[in-house]
Structures are given as C-alpha cells and as structure tokens.
Amino acid sequence: MTHAIAFPTAPPASVGVDAAGIHRFVDATERAGCDLHSLMIAREGKLIAQGHWSPYTADRVHLLYSCSKMFTATAVGLLVDAGELDLRDRVLEKLPWWLLKTDRSRIDPAWFDVTIAHCLSMTVGHDDDAWRRGTEGAFAADGKPADVDWIDLILRTRLDHEPGSTFAYNQVATYLLSRVVAHVSGEGLLPYLRPRLLDPLGIGPVITQTDAAGNALGFTGIHAATDALLKLAQLYLDEGVWRGDRILSADWVRRARVPFGPSNRDPQADPDWDQGYGFGLWCARHGYRGDGAFGQFAIVLPQQRTVVAMTAETVDMQRILDLLWEHVLPAIDRPGDPEADATLADRLSTLTLDIDEVGPFDAPAGEHRWVRAELIGAQVDPYSGAGRFPEHWSDATVSVADGRTTVALEARVGAFELTVTAATWTQTTWTFPHGASMPVLARGGWQTPTRFVADVIAIESPHRFRFVADAETGTFDLGWRLPPLTGTEPALLAPRT
Known part of the structure; x- marks a missing residue:
C-alpha cells in the first residue's frame, strides 16, 4: 500500500x-x-x-x-x-x-x-x-x-x-x-x-x-x-x-x-x-x-x-x-x-475555472427528447465545430426535477447521463463497452428560456466539453473545447479498465 x-x-x-x-x-x-x-x-x-x-x-x-x-x-x-x-x-x-x-x-x-x-x-x-x-x-x-x-x-x-x-x-x-x-x-x-x-x-x-x-x-x-x-x-x-x-x-x-x-x-x-x-x-x-x-x-x-x-x-x-x-x-x-x-x-485557495454564468430562467416543464444538430459549430466561443462529438451521439432526453436537469444521452457506444445544476459541479461516471470508464462533472443551466448549456469536465483529463440544446427546435449538440489527442470519441479518452 x-x-x-x-x-x-x-x-x-x-x-x-x-x-x-x-x-x-x-x-x-x-x-x-x-x-x-x-x-x-x-x-x-x-x-x-x-x-x-x-x-x-x-x-x-x-x-x-x-x-x-x-x-x-x-x-x-x-x-x-x-x-x-x-x-x-x-x-x-x-x-x-x-x-x-x-x-x-x-x-x-x-x-x-x-x-x-x-x-x-x-x-x-x-x-x-x-x-x-x-x-x-x-x-x-x-x-x-x-x-x-x-x-x-x-x-x-x-x-x-x-x-x-x-x-x-x-x-x-x-x-x-x-x-x-x-x-x-x-x-x-x-x-x-x-x-x-x-x-x-x-x-x-x-x-x-x-x-x-x-x-x-x-x-x-x-x-x-x-x-x-x-x-x-x-x-x-x-x-x-x-x-x-x-x-x-x-x-x-x-x-x-x-x-x-x-x-x-x-x-x-x-x-x-x-x-x-x-x-x-x-x-x-x-x-x-x-x-x-x-x-x-x-x-x-x-x-x-x-x-x-x-x-x-x-x-x-x-x-x-x-x-x-x-x-x-x-x-x-x-x-x-x-x-x-x-x-x-x-x-x-479560491481558484476556479472560468465558465459561462446561466440566467435566472425556469426550465420547460416535463420530459423532452431532442435530436442531434450542428449547433456548436455556428457559435463564436472556444467550442468549435472541429471538436464536435461523433454523429452517433444522436439522441438526448432531458428531464427536470427539484432544480436539477438530467440529460440522458444515447450513442452507439452506450447510454450516458449528465446531472446538471447551476450552483455546483455534479459527478457521474461514464462506462464504455470495452470496460473503460470516465468520471465527468457537469454544471450549467438555462441561459435563455429556450437555450440550455452545460459545461462538462472529463475531470481526470485536461479536457472539457459542452452540451448545448435548443428547446424551440428540439435539437442539441456536443463539442469539445479542445479535442483530445485521442480524437473526439470520448471512449478513447477513458483510461480505466
């Protein structure tokens, strides 16, 4: 030991x-x-x-x-x-x-x-x-x-x-x-x-x-x-x-x-x-x-x-x-x-990462199922189209309860969740088919009444990505701030077996 x-x-x-x-x-x-x-x-x-x-x-x-x-x-x-x-x-x-x-x-x-x-x-x-x-x-x-x-x-x-x-x-x-x-x-x-x-x-x-x-x-x-x-x-x-x-x-x-x-x-x-x-x-x-x-x-x-x-x-x-x-x-x-x-x-003793603040907007009630669209590439921010997750990350279900937003993502390599609040970073662990897993921390909320943004950190790596959703069009996107050298597929970044 x-x-x-x-x-x-x-x-x-x-x-x-x-x-x-x-x-x-x-x-x-x-x-x-x-x-x-x-x-x-x-x-x-x-x-x-x-x-x-x-x-x-x-x-x-x-x-x-x-x-x-x-x-x-x-x-x-x-x-x-x-x-x-x-x-x-x-x-x-x-x-x-x-x-x-x-x-x-x-x-x-x-x-x-x-x-x-x-x-x-x-x-x-x-x-x-x-x-x-x-x-x-x-x-x-x-x-x-x-x-x-x-x-x-x-x-x-x-x-x-x-x-x-x-x-x-x-x-x-x-x-x-x-x-x-x-x-x-x-x-x-x-x-x-x-x-x-x-x-x-x-x-x-x-x-x-x-x-x-x-x-x-x-x-x-x-x-x-x-x-x-x-x-x-x-x-x-x-x-x-x-x-x-x-x-x-x-x-x-x-x-x-x-x-x-x-x-x-x-x-x-x-x-x-x-x-x-x-x-x-x-x-x-x-x-x-x-x-x-x-x-x-x-x-x-x-x-x-x-x-x-x-x-x-x-x-x-x-x-x-x-x-x-x-x-x-x-x-x-x-x-x-x-x-x-x-x-x-x-x-x-008071250092913290710089992320966007969310607005004081209420989440749309109920459960929402959204499909993938190219939302991130059009933004003028550090998250660029070049770092978008592979297209097989295709569907998201979003539900809200007790001030907490749960995002359920579907991809060819499995199903994955994010738990998101505006005030604190919340950890979940993504496990991939080949046995590797990756802890991720999410924080975010509704920047406008129809735009939801969560910053997500792959906390055992240098990297973070962003989940962006548009409630009006029923679409979402995922993109790395700076894509890992292993590529945009998260499964390749995960080290644990």
Whole structure:
C-alpha cells in the first residue's frame, strides 16, 4: 500500500522567493486564457505554492499526456543503473518476438541499428512523428483497440534517415521503450515503477492508457496527481536522490537532462522547444522539463533550486512558459514579506475555472427528447465545430426535477447521463463497452428560456466539453473545447479498465 508523502511546506519569503511574483504569474495566466488546472512550486525541497482551479483537486489524477515520457525514460534509467539495459543495446533485440508476427527479413534494415539511446532522444530516423501511419488499424470503428500487436504495425514503417542522424518528436520511439521495459523487467511499466520509483517518492494512485494487450503506451496515457510531477522533478533536481536515498544514478540524470544528437529541425518551433532534447526531457531557456500536450509541465530549474508542476488545457504552452520566466523567475532570490505570502495563499485557495454564468430562467416543464444538430459549430466561443462529438451521439432526453436537469444521452457506444445544476459541479461516471470508464462533472443551466448549456469536465483529463440544446427546435449538440489527442470519441479518452 502506497502512503502519500507530502512536501514540507514553507512560506515563499522563508526560502528567498517573493510571493508577489507567483501571484502576478497566476493573474497573468488567467488574463491570457491559459486555463491552468493546478500549480505547485517548491524551492529547496519545500512546497511554497499550491493551487487547484475548482473543480480540479489535489487528490485527483490527471492525464499527463507526454509527461508520461519522463516516467518511461526514468524506468529505462533504472534498468540501465541495474545493468539490465545499455544505451547501446539494439531495440529490436529487446522486444518480445514470440508475441509478434513480423517477418524479420521484411523489416527496413535501418531498424536493426536503432538503439535505446536513439529512442530516448527521438533520433530513431523517421522524418516526422510516425505514430499515426505506424499504427493504422490499431483501433476498431467502435473505439475499441483492435486485436493486433502494435509493434507489428510499427515495424512496417520505413526509416527516412540513418538512426541518430535527425531529430523528430516521435511517439513510436517511446512506445517501443515501454515495451522494452516490460520485456526486460518481466513487468509492465507501472508495476516496474511502483516499488522502485512511485512508492519511494510517496506517489499515490497512477493509472495509464494501454494498447489492446494491456501494454502501457509509454509516450502518453499516464494519469497521476500534480504532486507526482513535482516529486519527479525534485528527484531530477537532486541528482537522483530522494530524501537522502539514492533512487536514480547521478550519471543517468546528467545524461538525461542535456541535449543528445541533432537539434529540432522545425523552423516554427517555439523558443523553449528549440533548445535540444535529452532522454525524455526538453532542454529549455531556463533549466529543463518534461511536458505534455495542452500544458502539462514538470519543470526543473537547477540554478534556482526550484521545481514547478502544472496541469492545464491550453493550445499555447509557450505562453505559460513565457509568463513563468517573466514573473516567477525574477521573484526567486528577491526579498519577500509575510503580507505577500498571505495574499498569495488567499489567492491560491479560491481558484476556479472560468465558465459561462446561466440566467435566472425556469426550465420547460416535463420530459423532452431532442435530436442531434450542428449547433456548436455556428457559435463564436472556444467550442468549435472541429471538436464536435461523433454523429452517433444522436439522441438526448432531458428531464427536470427539484432544480436539477438530467440529460440522458444515447450513442452507439452506450447510454450516458449528465446531472446538471447551476450552483455546483455534479459527478457521474461514464462506462464504455470495452470496460473503460470516465468520471465527468457537469454544471450549467438555462441561459435563455429556450437555450440550455452545460459545461462538462472529463475531470481526470485536461479536457472539457459542452452540451448545448435548443428547446424551440428540439435539437442539441456536443463539442469539445479542445479535442483530445485521442480524437473526439470520448471512449478513447477513458483510461480505466
């Protein structure tokens, strides 16, 4: 049984940080629409700032997207430290061939030169991210993973360059590492990490998305609380030592945090994505980090002896870093005071997501059955037509009782409910045919006498969607604020099995 270990806390001023700078950062991210979900900052191993934007909470796991790569790379590091892997090992020699159907004689010969180091550093040899073309056929039409080993799909691809000669951020590379960890250790990625990393750091529940055979994706899919990111960042800041115990070798940390191989060739790369890539870690203008789509961050600032963890739903990750460098970085080693500390603590205790207010309108009496129509695409708001749920989410029955609206949705993948009130977020759990489930929180009401809107958060992810209904036309629509990388089908986002 894992017992969560909390960071010791300290006022920012006591460790040489001006709390006003952190306060200004929080204000600036909200003005910029960065949509942070959590923020944790520690200096000298002490937690100096922590906040979660309601209804997100500290105990909830959150999809970390590509911050998962930091966990997978750390698992590789543990195996290297134990002498069970070498960075020069050929990846193909460390895969479970008895599970595969691939004829080795038909594989692109360049694959035989791909090493563990190439996968860690994204220098496999593909010209771009080969995941979509490499795993075509991995999912059935209903969203359930197809019964095929994804390694067989990946090895059909040809490499565009000699391994080690070019950088391309590539999910294929880290998926293969996840399979290597499982094969070499005899355990899955999370079971391997639990006694060696997660338990020693006091990291609580961690779950992951998997392929059809139950293999962790490695490059994405890990769900953990924000403090897991902060603890992992702190482990790297302290050269692999956690509270006096050596977890990871200093040699591994030093290798992982510096650029390996060619630089990013993307001429449109943002400044903090153009500083080189180590082993599962991006080098940055300040320090280095693990990061994940839509604003998941585990940031290590060695010169400042500071670590930062954040979760969010944003398309402009560089903006978050720019604001961090502008406001928080100068606040380190700048005198603070107790008043600023107290003001920041108050600010962080009252954070909440920004959603539309509903009007004081009574709901139409009785039960209403509505059909799907394109309502969201025509709106001028963050919810766009590009993020609409698949059309098989086709019918909705809406009923009102005791100030609470119940929405019953019908789709090819099942029947699902939302319970909606104007004052509070209400949770229901959606369970899908392949055994995965996803808790969702809804809040909303009638914006006009005929227009009903509910904001819905897939609370273990960065994502939220909107249910919109028009009582005059008897129609409704569903659309993501920012569509998940798994696509618009909710079943593909659900991690639990």
